[in-house]
């Protein structure tokens with residue numbers, strides 16, 4: 197079986213589902229492209245890899261046509277970290293770092309120095325009508341006792357429990373070659389057959405099977421998560437369980453940036469500001485923060501941006 201991509205599985209007879217993801221070439225491409233406009237410090241690269249893996253795991257567990265966006269708004273040197281995953285499980289990630297990052301910094305030191313860091317989870321539907329706000333949930337970067345969370349996976353577990361009332365166990369790890377993650381989730385007991393089981397909320401944190409599987413998953417080391425292929429990993433953890441593997445989905449790096457959108461953003465800056473940049477640098481150059489793609493606009497391009505739409509000739513193709 198293809199060791200790359202996303203693997204989904206069920207525990208036969210138990211209300212628990214799981215997913216395992218290994219981002220390899222796509223993740224390496226994301227880092228390589230980003231390096232062309234400035235590489236991030238290692239702790240930031242690790243966090244972004246974990247966020248990308250988490251985003252793929254989360255998107256694969258919901259039926260949703262659109263982008264799932266994980267955003268950390270930090271109060272430390274990391275001001276912003278973004279991972280975006282589309283329905284086809286293509287992903288991209290970037291960050292904004294202001295200040296020094298030390299080699300051993302984890303989430304708390306990066307983004308929750310004053311306890312104000314938070315993580316937003318956004319579901320932006322592909323067919324969203326203009327004016328309609330996308331769904332967004334926000335969780336702090338600390339736990340119930342206000343303890344700072346150093347693992348991004350704990351932030352997501354917290355979010356899933358709070359907003360979806362779903363017991364979730366997530367393990368994440370990343371380096372410059374691999375971004376990997378394992379997700380276990382207790383499925384909500386809906387339907388007539390489960391009425392006898394009582395209210396679903398009563399089961400949170402108290403479901404024996406889920407707790408047992410979650411405990412087994414916790415024995416996985418970071419190194420194992422990064423290096424083991426899916427078969428070895430699932431066998432090592434759950435060899436006594438009846439696992440049903442049912443889906444393998446490809447993942448890849450993909451950036452949706454476009455010259456037209458960069459142009460819109462520049463138009464928003466205004467003509468005066470652009471002409472000042474032109475006077476200094478002869479062109480306006482913008483690099484995509486996600487993929488490193490350079491967009492260049494010379495004096496003629498800038499001039500054209502501000503011609504009223506009515507005066508612009510349609511493209512030649514429409515004249516034929």
Ligand SMILES: [Zn+2]
Pocket residue numbers: 451452453484485486487488489
């Ligand atoms: Zn891009």
